[in-house]
Every structure is written in C-alpha cells, then in structure tokens.
Amino acid sequence: MQKNGDAARRIALVTGGNSGIGLAIAQRLARDGMCVTVNGREAQGAGQAMCDAAAGAPGMLRYRQADLRDPAQIDGLIQSLVQEHGAIEVLVNNAGLQHVSAIEAFPVAVWDEMLAVNLSASFHTIRLALPAMRRRGWGRIINIASISGLRGRAGKCAYNATKHGLIGLTKAVALETAATPITCNAICPGWVHTALVQRQVEALAEKEALDMEAATARLLGLRQPSGRFVTKDQVASLAAYLCSEDAQEVRGAAWTIDGATTAA
Numbered sequence: 001m002q003k004n005g006d007a008a009r010r011i012a013l014v015t016g017g018n019s020g021i022g023l024a025i026a027q028r029l030a031r032d033g034m035c036v037t038v039n040g041r042e043a044q045g046a047g048q049a050m051c052d053a054a055a056g057a058p059g060m061l062r063y064r065q066a067d068l069r070d071p072a073q074i075d076g077l078i079q080s081l082v083q084e085h086g087a088i089e090v091l092v093n094n095a096g097l098q099h100v101s102a103i104e105a106f107p108v109a110v111w112d113e114m115l116a117v118n119l120s121a122s123f124h125t126i127r128l129a130l131p132a133m134r135r136r137g138w139g140r141i142i143n144i145a146s147i148s149g150l151r152g153r154a155g156k157c158a159y160n161a162t163k164h165g166l167i168g169l170t171k172a173v174a175l176e177t178a179a180t181p182i183t184c185n186a187i188c189p190g191w192v193h194t195a196l197v198q199r200q201v202e203a204l205a206e207k208e209a210l211d212m213e214a215a216t217a218r219l220l221g222l223r224q225p226s227g228r229f230v231t232k233d234q235v236a237s238l239a240a241y242l243c244s245e246d247a248q249e250v251r252g253a254a255w256t257i258d259g260a261t262t263a264a
C-alpha cells in the first residue's frame with residue numbers, strides 16, 4: 001500500500017464523471033497520471049464502454065455504477081475503492097442536477113432528489129472517504145458547486161439551496177482537515193456548455209420563440225459579462241491545480257471561474 005500517496009499514480013474518484021464537467025476532470029486527472037474511477041448511474045457494462053470511448057484507451061478510466069440518491073450505494077462505492085486501493089486520495093464531488101421552477105410549482109420529488117444528489121451525496125462520500133485519506137496522510141476534496149452557491153436566482157430554489165449548502169460543507173471540512181495535508185475546496189463555475197445548460201438554452205428558446213443561437217446569446221447575456229461560456233477543460237485545469245502540491249494551502253475556498261459574473 002502507498003504511504004503518503006504517489007504523485008504519479010494518485011487514486012481519484014469523480015462522481016457523475018461520465019459526462020460534461022466531470023468527464024473533462026476525469027480525463028485531465030487521468031492524463032496527469034492518476035488512476036481515475038468515474039461514477040455514474042448507467043449499468044456497469046454501458047458505463048465502462050462509454051469511459052473507454054471517451055478516454056480513447058480501454059481501462060484508462062474505470063467505471064463504477066452507483067446511484068448517488070441512495071446512501072447505501074454510496075457506501076458500497078467508497079468502501080470498494082478503499083478496499084481495492086487503500087484510500088481515495090482525490091475525491092471530486094461533481095454529480096449534480098438542475099431544475100428551474102418557481103417555488104410554488106417546484107415538484108417535491110425533484111427537490112428531494114436535488115438535495116440527495118447535489119448535497120447529501122457529498123456529505124456521504126466525504127465522511128466515508130476521509131478516514132482512509134487521513135491514514136494515507138494526503139488528500140484533495142473538490143466539490144463542484146456553482147456561482148449559484150454564492151448568489152441567488154429566481155426559479156432556482158433547490159439549486160441555490162444545495163450549492164450554498166455545498167460551499168458550507170466545504171468550509172466545515174476544510175477547517176476539520178486544516179492541520180493535515182488534506183485540503184477541501186469548492187469550484188464555482190458560471191455557465192459551461194454541457195447537457196445541464198443545453199436544457200436551459202432549449203427552455204429559453206421555447207419560452208421566447210428564439211433559435212438556438214439567439215437563445216444561447218440571450219442566456220449568456222443574462223449574466224456572463226465575458227459573453228462566452230467557460231469551457232469544461234478550463235474547469236478541469238482548475239481542479240488539476242487544486243490537486244497539485246502548489247495548492248497545499250488553498251483551503252476552504254469557493255473559487256469562481258465565471259467570466260466575471262460575480263465581479264459585478
């Protein structure tokens with residue numbers, strides 16, 4: 001078993017890592033030499049095939065099925081990786097859901113699902129992974145929050161509540177690990193063009209009878225002063241930096257990468 005980790009072969013887990021930002025982070029960490037497991041809801045065979053196709057090399061990304069709405073499945077995911085590798089050294093809590101609706105019309109089941117995936121899942125992965133991380137004597141916990149964890153927006157009660165909560169969780173864990181080589185930080189992206197945002201572009205196009213290009217420009221114009229999407233690879237580079245030794249004393253940060261949105 002490794003002691004204090006091996007920078008060239010860190011053990012990493014990226015939740016919801018089979019698409020969007022999570023997949024870009026998983027690919028980047030694998031390129032940096034880490035042994036990366038990606039989690040998703042898809043069946044094991046289909047998920048592994050998707051990872052092999054995305055990585056361009058069989059086995060470069062390992063896949064583990066677990067539905068993060070279920071604490072028992074999270075327990076199984078974390079325990080199996082800890083048993084196999086001794087510790088998860090880099091834990092990226094990325095899985096997340098979005099739903100836009102006024103609170104009076106917000107479906108209760110969607111609220112419950114968003115709390116489970118966007119917030120409680122990170123509580124469970126961290127509490128379960130931290131003991132072995134402490135024994136290993138090195139660790140990085142990165143929670144993918146959002147600028148919606150720093151400011152409010154009408155129609156996003158569950159997203160705002162869970163992402164604010166995730167930043168609060170990040171700060172508490174950063175303080176509980178502050179005297180150790182384990183760090184815990186949040187990344188707060190603005191708009192990144194993924195499936196999660198494409199659904200919002202499509203909803204806006206339908207609501208305002210716009211074509212996709214106009215709806216995209218309108219969405220960005222609503223609140224991203226740069227007028228451009230942040231890219232998945234830019235978020236992945238920030239995650240890679242937070243994994244580096246240079247970032248050892250970056251602790252409890254809610255690091256924005258948002259085209260100046262929160263500067264206003």
Ligand code: NAD
Nearest residue numbers: 016019020021067068069094095096146189191192194196
């Ligand atoms: P995405 O839809 O591509 O990724 C979300 C991932 O979460 C998917 O892989 C999905 O399968 C997974 N997931 C959802 N429910 C799950 C469950 N029950 N069990 C396991 N996995 C589950 O969207 P994305 O934009 O890449 O989002 C990734 C993260 O980034 C999310 O936490 C999102 O809130 C956050 N984020 C995205 C943006 C953006 O503009 N795209 C901005 C800020 C923050």
